[in-house]
Amino acid sequence: xxxxxxxxxxxxxTHEALRLAQERNLDLVEVAPNAQPPVCRxxxxxxxMYERTKKEREARKGQKAIEVKELRIRPKTNWYHTGFKxxxxxxxxxxxxxxxxxxxFRAREISHINIGREILEKVAVELADAASVxxxxxxxxxxxxxxxxxxxxxxxxxxxRAMVKGARVAAPxxxxxxxxxx
Numbered sequence: 783x784x785x786x787x788x789x790x791x792x793x794x795x796t797h798e799a800l801r802l803a804q805e806r807n808l809d810l811v812e813v814a815p816n817a818q819p820p821v822c823r824x825x826x827x828x829x830x831m832y833e834r835t836k837k838e839r840e841a842r843k844g845q846k847a848i849e850v851k852e853l854r855i856r857p858k859t860n861w862y863h864t865g866f867k868x869x870x871x872x873x874x875x876x877x878x879x880x881x882x883x884x885x886x887f888r889a890r891e892i893s894h895i896n897i898g899r900e901i902l903e904k905v906a907v908e909l910a911d912a913a914s915v916x917x918x919x920x921x922x923x924x925x926x927x928x929x930x931x932x933x934x935x936x937x938x939x940x941x942x943r944a945m946v947k948g949a950r951v952a953a954p955x956x957x958x959x960x961x962x963x964x
Contacts (some may be wrong), residue, residue, distance in 0.1 A: 784823045852882045857897045881930040898926045907940035910935040918949035
């Protein structure tokens with residue numbers, strides 16, 4: 783057992799330890815239950831919990847939550863119009879955020895996945911000096927998604943292009959229509 787001053791009192795019976803804690807208006811807390819014999823400590827449990835939560839709060843302050851921002855592009859979007867969006871993406875990357883680039887297909891556009899892949903390739907090459915491809919393009923429903931992380935791409939634009947081209951993106955199979963049974 784350890785007393786409130788932090789000194790080791792030694793091995794004693796549980797009822798004696800409880801009596802000692804009650805005399806000092808403190809709590810008896812089991813610190814190491816798996817030790818032989820178990821280790822108990824006399825402390826003010828409310829104060830102990832308060833200080834522990836305070837330390838956890840301070841630890842969380844030091845951490846930076848990484849946000850995932852999203853850039854949405856359609857296959858029909860002219861490359862000129864994506865220029866200002868890429869400027870915003872660079873700002874987000876400098877702030878330490880990850881970027882999810884999504885090419886959204888509507889209706890029959892889904893049959894032209896190669897256009898979406900070309901757009902993602904252009905984005906990856908354009909941002910190779912500020913971002914690295916963390917997740918290669920993959921189909922997500924009716925869109926192709928690629929994840930970029932802050933930090934220059936190792937190998938430069940060629941490596942970014944190769945990573946996007948090397949990804950296997952396949953169109954989802956067409957929905958089969960069942961004929962009504964007669």
